[in-house]
Amino acid sequence: MTGQRKGALALLTLAVVLALSRNFLPAGLMRPPEWLVWPFADWLNAAFSFCQNDLGLMAVTRFAASGIEFLLDVTGNLFYGKNRWPHLGPLPWTTFAITAGCVAYVLAGRRLALFSAGTFVWIAVMGQWEWAMQTLSVILIAAPITFVIGLGLGILAWRARWVERLLNPLLNIAQSLPQFAYMIPVVVFVGVGPKAGAITTIVFALPPMIRMTVLGLKKVPENVVESGLMSGASRWQMLVRVRLPTARNEILVGVNQVIMQCLAMVVLTSFIGMPGLGQKLLQLMQSLKIGLSFEIGVTIVLIAVTLDRISRAWAVQQPRHFERGTPWHQRNQVFVTWAGLMLLAFALASLNPWFSQIERSEALSVAKPIDAGVDILIRLIDPVSQWLRWFLITWVLIPFRDGLLWLPFTTVLCLLMSLGYSVGGPRSALVCLGFFGLIAMTGWWDRAMITVYTVIVSVTLAALMGFPLGIWGARSSTRAARVLLVCDTLQTFPSFIYLIPVIMLFGVNDVAVVGAVILFAAVPLVRYTIEGLRGVSAELVEAAAMSGADRRQLLWNVQLPMALPTIMVGVNQSAMFSLFMVIIAAFIGTQDLGQEMQRALSTTDVGKGLVLGLAVAFMGLMVDHLVTCWSETRTRSLGLDASKRV
Amino acid sequence: MTDATVISCRNVWKLYGPRPKPFLAALTPAASFQDIQKAGYIAAVRDVSLDIAKGEMLVVMGLSGSGKSTLVRCLSRLIDLTGGTVTVDGEDIAKMDERTLIDLRRRKMGMVFQSFGLLPHRTVLDNVAFPLEMRGQDRHDRRARALEVIELVGLKGREDYFPRELSGGQQQRVGIARSLAIEPDIWFLDEPFSALDPLIRREMQDEFLRLKRMLGKTSVFITHDFDEALRLADRIAIMKDGAIQQCDTPDQIVLNPATPYVAKFTEEIEKSRVIRARAMALPGAGEGQALAADATLHALARQIASDPRALIPVAETDGRLLGLLNRAAALDILFGATA
Ligand SMILES: Nc1ncnc2c1ncn2[C@@H]1O[C@H](COP(=O)(O)OP(=O)(O)O)[C@@H](O)[C@H]1O
Ligand SMILES: [Mg+2]
Numbered sequence: 001m002t003g004q005r006k007g008a009l010a011l012l013t014l015a016v017v018l019a020l021s022r023n024f025l026p027a028g029l030m031r032p033p034e035w036l037v038w039p040f041a042d043w044l045n046a047a048f049s050f051c052q053n054d055l056g057l058m059a060v061t062r063f064a065a066s067g068i069e070f071l072l073d074v075t076g077n078l079f080y081g082k083n084r085w086p087h088l089g090p091l092p093w094t095t096f097a098i099t100a101g102c103v104a105y106v107l108a109g110r111r112l113a114l115f116s117a118g119t120f121v122w123i124a125v126m127g128q129w130e131w132a133m134q135t136l137s138v139i140l141i142a143a144p145i146t147f148v149i150g151l152g153l154g155i156l157a158w159r160a161r162w163v164e165r166l167l168n169p170l171l172n173i174a175q176s177l178p179q180f181a182y183m184i185p186v187v188v189f190v191g192v193g194p195k196a197g198a199i200t201t202i203v204f205a206l207p208p209m210i211r212m213t214v215l216g217l218k219k220v221p222e223n224v225v226e227s228g229l230m231s232g233a234s235r236w237q238m239l240v241r242v243r244l245p246t247a248r249n250e251i252l253v254g255v256n257q258v259i260m261q262c263l264a265m266v267v268l269t270s271f272i273g274m275p276g277l278g279q280k281l282l283q284l285m286q287s288l289k290i291g292l293s294f295e296i297g298v299t300i301v302l303i304a305v306t307l308d309r310i311s312r313a314w315a316v317q318q319p320r321h322f323e324r325g326t327p328w329h330q331r332n333q334v335f336v337t338w339a340g341l342m343l344l345a346f347a348l349a350s351l352n353p354w355f356s357q358i359e360r361s362e363a364l365s366v367a368k369p370i371d372a373g374v375d376i377l378i379r380l381i382d383p384v385s386q387w388l389r390w391f392l393i394t395w396v397l398i399p400f401r402d403g404l405l406w407l408p409f410t411t412v413l414c415l416l417m418s419l420g421y422s423v424g425g426p427r428s429a430l431v432c433l434g435f436f437g438l439i440a441m442t443g444w445w446d447r448a449m450i451t452v453y454t455v456i457v458s459v460t461l462a463a464l465m466g467f468p469l470g471i472w473g474a475r476s477s478t479r480a481a482r483v484l485l486v487c488d489t490l491q492t493f494p495s496f497i498y499l500i501p502v503i504m505l506f507g508v509n510d511v512a513v514v515g516a517v518i519l520f521a522a523v524p525l526v527r528y529t530i531e532g533l534r535g536v537s538a539e540l541v542e543a544a545a546m547s548g549a550d551r552r553q554l555l556w557n558v559q560l561p562m563a564l565p566t567i568m569v570g571v572n573q574s575a576m577f578s579l580f581m582v583i584i585a586a587f588i589g590t591q592d593l594g595q596e597m598q599r600a601l602s603t604t605d606v607g608k609g610l611v612l613g614l615a616v617a618f619m620g621l622m623v624d625h626l627v628t629c630w631s632e633t634r635t636r637s638l639g640l641d642a643s644k645r646v
Numbered sequence: 647m648t649d650a651t652v653i654s655c656r657n658v659w660k661l662y663g664p665r666p667k668p669f670l671a672a673l674t675p676a677a678s679f680q681d682i683q684k685a686g687y688i689a690a691v692r693d694v695s696l697d698i699a700k701g702e703m704l705v706v707m708g709l710s711g712s713g714k715s716t717l718v719r720c721l722s723r724l725i726d727l728t729g730g731t732v733t734v735d736g737e738d739i740a741k742m743d744e745r746t747l748i749d750l751r752r753r754k755m756g757m758v759f760q761s762f763g764l765l766p767h768r769t770v771l772d773n774v775a776f777p778l779e780m781r782g783q784d785r786h787d788r789r790a791r792a793l794e795v796i797e798l799v800g801l802k803g804r805e806d807y808f809p810r811e812l813s814g815g816q817q818q819r820v821g822i823a824r825s826l827a828i829e830p831d832i833w834f835l836d837e838p839f840s841a842l843d844p845l846i847r848r849e850m851q852d853e854f855l856r857l858k859r860m861l862g863k864t865s866v867f868i869t870h871d872f873d874e875a876l877r878l879a880d881r882i883a884i885m886k887d888g889a890i891q892q893c894d895t896p897d898q899i900v901l902n903p904a905t906p907y908v909a910k911f912t913e914e915i916e917k918s919r920v921i922r923a924r925a926m927a928l929p930g931a932g933e934g935q936a937l938a939a940d941a942t943l944h945a946l947a948r949q950i951a952s953d954p955r956a957l958i959p960v961a962e963t964d965g966r967l968l969g970l971l972n973r974a975a976a977l978d979i980l981f982g983a984t985a
Contacts, residue, residue, distance in 0.1 A: 221763070223760070224765065226724050226759065227757070227759055227763030227764070228765075229724060229751070230722060230751055230755060230756070230777075230825075230834075231752075231776050231780050231824070232748050232751040232780045233780045234744075235744075241780075242765065245767045245768075246765060246766060
């Protein structure tokens with residue numbers, strides 16, 4: 001322990017010395033010298049063009065993409081009448097509402113049924129049908145494909161240790177690569193449009209599915225496996241009839257995550273020409289049409305919540321049994337009702353076109369009143385938001401940013417190593433050096449520092465809001481349940497949505513970016529704070545209370561220390577979320593890695609895009625390493641079971 | 647090994663550790679459990695040799711961690727042996743390939759687990775029919791057979807319930823029904839009643855005795871509860887640190903414990919309820935009123951106490967004389983005097 005402290009202190013001193021002697025330092029210690037900056041991007045580009053042209057991989061990917069394109073054409077035709085086989089669509093909007101309602105009813109009962117059907121009614125009535133269907137037609141293809149591939153890879157990884165060893169680091173990187181980094185190679189290999197959107201979405205949503213499948217298969221209880229074996233199940237029977245069904249809860253949680261990731265990604269793929277809600281939202285936000293963006297935001301949120309709740313209900317659904325001799329139509333009551341309603345819907349659609357398609361001219365809109373309301377609101381709170389903006393920019397953001405940029409890069413590296421040393425000894429120090437050293441070698445040091453600064457400011461501010469909120473929320477179990485429900489719902493929103501309110505309030509600038517990141521990053525903090533605090537064993541709290549601890553002492557001396565490992569998981573997630581959000585926010589104007597990534601995207605510069613993406617991933621991986629390391633030591637020293645960590 | 651031997655194991659070893667096989671090969675016969683542990687290995691089963699006869703009920707008994715589960719898993723080859731051989735009906739199961747082994751389990755073996763091991767997504771009926779499904783029986787046959795065993799274990803009317811809708815005792819009945827569905831010749835039960843409440847456990851033991859009498863299967867029953875072992879066993883094998891300390895009839899275990907460890911087990915129990923007159927019959931001949939050989943001393947207490955003779959004859963139910971019982975020794979046992 002003391003050795004660790006000494007090492008950390010030495011590195012810290014070195015960092016301070018370097019910073020103080022800044023004016024006398026050779027340029028090579030101020031910023032990465034030329035020999036240190038390697039042309040990774042060029043190498044990657046060469047590798048890609050080799051694959052693309054010489055290996056003929058392009059033909060393969062285009063071929064695979066054409067398969068997906070065919071499927072997309074089918075849903076496209078059914079959903080919004082794209083002129084492709086089977087030439088049946090577009091189906092009347094009422095049929096979607098009825099189907100969604102019936103599915104939700106079977107899985108979760110009346111309330112969700114009303115909500116789901118209501119979502120589609122809202123979409124139709126607000127005149128967003130075509131955009132929403134463009135989005136949905138991709139999700140409904142991408143999600144099942146992701147499911148199948150993810151399940152397959154998950155099974156492989158579970159079966160063969162070497163596959164798992166190979167996949168694990170890949171998944172780690174894949175899960176910390178910002179979404180844009182996926183898009184550029186896809187654009188190169190399959191082009192733009194819905195199929196590119198679908199493929200990016202599939203690639204992006206795959207990791208959680210693989211992870212959950214492996215987790216589920218590993219968690220199948222030993223006695224279930226043994227009873228399967230003793231029943232004489234062969235290997236295949238073991239997998240299909242015993243293990244997978246027993247792991248279904250985890251697998252279905254994976255499905256739920258896939259759907260959520262798909263939705264989040266489908267919105268973002270508007271950047272590579274995916275039509276639909278995302279594209280519309282992007283255009284509207286760029287032209288600052290707040291009311292209309294708000295309407296689309298509501299639609300996206302409604303779709304997200306509907307899909308989330310339905311897939312979750314499916315996940316926790318338990319099979320039902322009917323008394324013997326229940327007639328068919330009673331056992332399949334909902335199906336019969338659905339068929340009847342569908343007939344009715346088609347009949348109505350043929351009588352009155354309103355029941356088939358609602359033209360945009362006939363649509364309702366709440367944009368005007370919202371715009372007016374927002375105007376009033378903004379005028380009302382303008383002094384406050386103006387002041388806040390001024391204060392944040394002049395007293396927090398700019399000084400901090402300039403400070404970070406002022407530091408020699410060697411100082412930053414030493415600081416990080418010192419941090420690593422104090423958390424996990426020399427190994428962690430080297431890990432930190434490795435990750436940030438590589439970032440220095442990419443040549444994007446200044447941009448990376450701007451990203452770092454945005455993330456640090458946002459996570460700190462988010463923590464200032466999130467922790468007290470979490471502590472407040474954990475006071476009683478009913479309150480905790482309520483706050484957690486809100487967090488759950490907020491977490492289903494695609495990140496993009498968080499930009500709407502902040503642009504509305506602060507306009508397009510750094511403050512808006514930080515604001516959006518704060519909102520987005522505070523959610524996991526609140527959630528894990530509550531879960532950590534509620535998870536402290538009641539016995540321990542009672543024992544402390546009986547020792548005469550008052551509420552404050554209880555919180556500081558018992559609950560918070562015990563909950564810290566869990567809370568740190570939240571901090572970790574929060575840092576990850578903010579990294580992603582900072583990159584996404586690039587399109588409203590930032591000067592960090594995200595902006596460069598946007599440029600790479602618009603010039604389809606694969607190498608540059610990937611290098612930037614990896615730089616972001618390295619930041620995330622470093623935070624992840626530090627937090628994991630720290631909470632493992634912490635958990636061990638508390639004598640808690642490390643395997644119980646979330 | 648006689649004709650009637652169904653399962654026979656010879657010098658069975660199961661070691662857990664980094665490289666168990668070479669370690670076992672180099673092991674000196676005198677090595678104790680602690681020696682092995684110091685070398686970084688766990689001896690879960692240590693040099694066990696056993697023969698189980700057809701129709702016999704062998705109860706394996708020992709504290710938790712003594713290697714009972716591991717032993718029974720060696721017998722069913724759910725785990726591979728480190729050393730020794732296990733033969734079932736004369737065939738070495740370690741040498742079987744996967745197909746033969748699966749076939750053996752589909753035709754001959756049934757197993758009941760402590761924590762039930764039911765498939766959560768299947769109804770009672772489908773759980774019970776699962777082994778039949780595995781061997782590809784047709785839907786109607788397996789339904790009929792499953793209903794039959796469900797009725798046998800007293801769960802009629804609950805066929806369409808899911809495991810989570812049943813109590814612990816009921817879930818274990820499903821486990822028992824499933825293990826019986828294929829009409830196995832060999833029945834393994836790994837602490838089937840340990841997870842149940844004492845009252846239900848008692849009820850299940852009675853139920854089990856009924857089934858056992860009805861079916862007469864060769865069974866290996868594991869328990870850590872000595873009373874349970876005494877109630878159910880034809881023979882008891884007592885395990886400690888992976889080795890069998892004594893394997894004998896309940897009478898003999900109580901009367902002549904082989905090691906101090908076994909003696910400690912028998913200390914607490916009321917011996918007169920276990921020991922039957924037969925076990926105490928000494929060679930010799932006598933006349934007059936005889937004691938029933940199959941009755942426990944407890945059941946004969948009044949008769950022994952009021953009989954004035956020092957040596958009382960013991961006879962089988964058919965009247966054949968077995969020998970003489972020492973009255974003083976029997977009274978000692980009855981009144982719990984320490985010899
Ligand atoms: N897979 C395993 N790896 C390492 N040790 C094991 C394993 N399975 C069992 N053991 C050890 O073998 C010993 C016997 O275990 P077990 O047969 O389950 O005992 P019992 O069923 O009598 O309670 C225990 O010390 C246990 O820790
Ligand atoms: Mg056991």
